[in-house]
Amino acid sequence: MKPDVAVLYEHPKWFEPLFAALEKRGVRFEAIRLSDHIFDPASADIPAPVVLSRVAMSSFLRESDHGIFYAEALLAHWAANGARVMNGADVIAVDSSKARQLSLISSLGFGTPKTRVVHRAADLAAAAEGFDYPLLVKANIGGSGAGIVRYSSAEELAQSVKDRTVPDSVDKVLLVQDYVPARGGSIIRMETLGGRFLYAIEVESGGDSFDLCPADACVAQPGRATIRMAAVTPAPELIEAAERIAQAAGLDVGGVEVLIDDRDGTPLFYDINGLSNFVADPLNVLGWDPHERLVDYIEAAIAQKGSE
CATH class of the missing domain: 3.30.470.20 (ATP-grasp fold, B domain)
Structure with a gap:
């Protein structure tokens, strides 16, 4: 029998409390490990009527062959074939880009730290013109504080660019940001x-x-x-x-x-x-325990799919 919900995850430990909460509530679920997953883009099969993505943007820290962009394609595929996907491909697109996050926040009229975005490390010094020091250079895709370096002077930043010791992002996009x-x-x-x-x-x-x-x-x-x-x-x-x-x-x-x-x-x-x-x-x-509220939310989504 097909489970009611599939949980796509990457970190081996982070979601044990969620799985325990689902088991306690009697929700039929399948935990799908992202690392060794394969999918057929011509197949209309979905693992469950409801899918919850628990893909961490910090996964590149644990595996060089990370699945961030693979998961984006996979979740979009499942959604196109009728699954109710929670935190799906559109969310990954935002979650995996600090630049997109700041653009979205600014579009709503809320304040963000002063920031400039580049796609080449060689452009960092030019992007930092007009900033006070210290400032931050951030990887566009981070997680758990990864890829953030504080620079105290223009000379320190220029030397770091020369030495190729500035942060690196898996998508090569970098941010210069005010240190607040x-x-x-x-x-x-x-x-x-x-x-x-x-x-x-x-x-x-x-x-x-x-x-x-x-x-x-x-x-x-x-x-x-x-x-x-x-x-x-x-x-x-x-x-x-x-x-x-x-x-x-x-x-x-x-x-x-x-x-x-x-x-x-x-x-x-x-x-x-x-x-x-x-x-x-x-x-x-x-x-x-917020996991209880999350399971409530999942159960409501399962019920809604069942009534369609």
């Missing part, structure tokens, strides 16, 4: 489900540390410094902004990150994350 001092030394990550606010956490943001992943599998990595995080209730205007961004990006589930510029108090949105594996130790941090 975060008020209170922290950022706010607002998680959304179905385009609505789910919860928010405040995460400590060190000056030169950009790996702010608050999930169990991140926090538990050997040698990784502990980060401070706590549940917070953002201002209503921040929640409204996160919901509008999530809806515009087509997120079924995912996060929106914002910091408050300590120089003038302006909220600056800088990241849309289509992969939410939720906060570590949710019962203690939040007082409830």
Whole structure:
């Protein structure tokens, strides 16, 4: 019998809590590992009426033969053949491009850090003209803080370009971005489900540390410094902004990150994350488990497909 939902995933540990929540609820599901997957573009077969993508943009850190762009094609194929795909190809297209994220956020009228986009490292110095230092150079496709370097001077950046030590992005697109001092030394990550606010956490943001992943599998990595995080209730205007961004990006589930510029108090949105594996130790941090809400959302999608 075909499962009710298929979960396309890449990381071997991150989604054990989701699978456990599905099993507990009695939802028939198939976990499909992306790494060794093959598909026939002429086949109309789908693995389940509902598909949930849990493809991490940081997968290139774990496998040089990552499946980011493969997954985009696969999810589009399944959707074209009738599957209800959550966080599908359109979401991957946004999730895999910081440049597209900032463009989308700006189009909605929300503030973003000053940024310039290039597709050649040789153009970084020209793109940085008019910026104050320090500044950041970011890989367009990152994840877990990967591909972000802070430069203190134009000379340091020029030398890094010459030495070919600037960040590299798997799509070769790079961003020059203003280094924004975060008020209170922290950022706010607002998680959304179905385009609505789910919860928010405040995460400590060190000056030169950009790996702010608050999930169990991140926090538990050997040698990784502990980060401070706590549940917070953002201002209503921040929640409204996160919901509008999530809806515009087509997120079924995912996060929106914002910091408050300590120089003038302006909220600056800088990241849309289509992969939410939720906060570590949710019962203690939040007082409830967001996986239960996600399973509710999946069950509603299964019921809707069954009624079609």
